[in-house]
Amino acid sequence: MTLKDKVSIVTGSATGLGAAVAIKLAERGSRVVINYTKSEKEAKETLEMVKSKGVDAILAQGDVGEDADCRRIAQTAVDKWGRIDVLVNNAGTTQFANHADLEALTAEDFFCIYKVNVVGAYQMIRACAPHMKKVGKGSVVNVSSIAGVTGVGSSVAYAASKGALNTMTLSLARSLAPEIRVNAVCPGFIGTRWFSDRFGEMQYEKIRKQQEATTPLARAGTPEDIAVSVVFFAGEGSDHITGETLMTDAGMHLGFAPLKAR
Template identity: 45%
Template sequence: MTETAATGPVALVTGSSSGIGEAVARRLAAAGYRVVVNSARSVAAGQAVAAELPGAVYLQGDVADPQQARELVERTVEQLGRLDLLVNNAGTTRIIPHGDLAAADGEVWREILDVNVIGTWQVTTAAVPHLEATGQGAIVNISSIAGCRPAGSSVPYAVSKAAINHMTRLLAASLGPAVRVNAVAPGLIDTPWTADFTEPRKWVSTQAPLQRVGTTEDVAEAVLALARAAYTTGEVLLVDGGTHLR
């Protein structure tokens, strides 16, 4: 193990066995972070990602479960000695047309809010004392353009991301100066989740100023930038190729 892998800052990236979370984990590892890769269920995939990153470990844990969320942070600090950066990426959704109110029933709302909002809160509250101990801790929440405009895979999902945006600002106001809190709000990103989004892909590729669908690496670069931005807190950074301008 190199000196950087042995002594570098520690980042916990929830929901990082694939997609955006995996890209974030890989980018942070390349920047010298010792990364904790996490998933609730995809254990083999998460272990495979961690095995490829210097100094990384894999920890299973469901952020929606309060005990597992707390233990995820505790085991991170036990195994790697500290926590400098928390990336709240774990999330879920249901694809439901916005006009189909009956389909977005209470069960759907609870499932999405439990992971996206409450899960983010539970990991954050467990992590804050350790982030404060560094004197320069940082949190980056993964939101969505759906939290900034009336769009998204379902109404409950969009509302959950709007909640993340406001949670980001509230936490930034109360946790400074020891901990900075920001969010990245991706637009349409090329992931397995969006593979069959034919019409949205066509629209973004022709109408957005940058005329392409985003990549997971685009989001990862934004996360790293906010992790390093020592005088930035309370910001929700849109990473959407300018889609919001249309």
């Protein structure tokens, strides 16, 4: 119970990776704010799973792309428990587009993706930072992607937004130290409902098997795989780490050109 009595906010935690992170934090003893935008039914189900771990938890509806919502989500934690110790910026969005088709994305597509993936994370950090500093020790974990390091992924706009999130991780790790640590986790493929809903079960299985056949560790990632890395940065033995980007992709990135920066 290494996070016993801590308070964690996980954005976009109704389903998928966010839900897995919320549950894993609860297993470590943290109280959890479960954030969702539209998926209220799923959020309530995740809430019950978190509470089944023996910790207190609450729901906070809100769109991280809206600053007022970010401040309200943070205040929800403070009003309930009087503190914020961990922020996991998991909420994200994308637009699928062929990287070679420069007409496939509009400026509005870029704005919508950046609003959630970059500005939303920044706004959540801004809303939580004063409360973390008051406690004296906080941890921010940005859920990024290997797309932000390798330039692959669902679209150029998505990859660029995750690259921006990685750079912001470095900037804020410097400026918020020593009270607050800021790190990023960069997953590769994650086997969630998001993939099967998008591509259908047959295509999802094809992608999953391809990951098992091509990654050095011969594995297709699961939400639980990534959640363990997030919880590590939340406080399990990572007190001496800030400004790091951890690629959690079964070694997928090793198939790309040598990476001089992460």
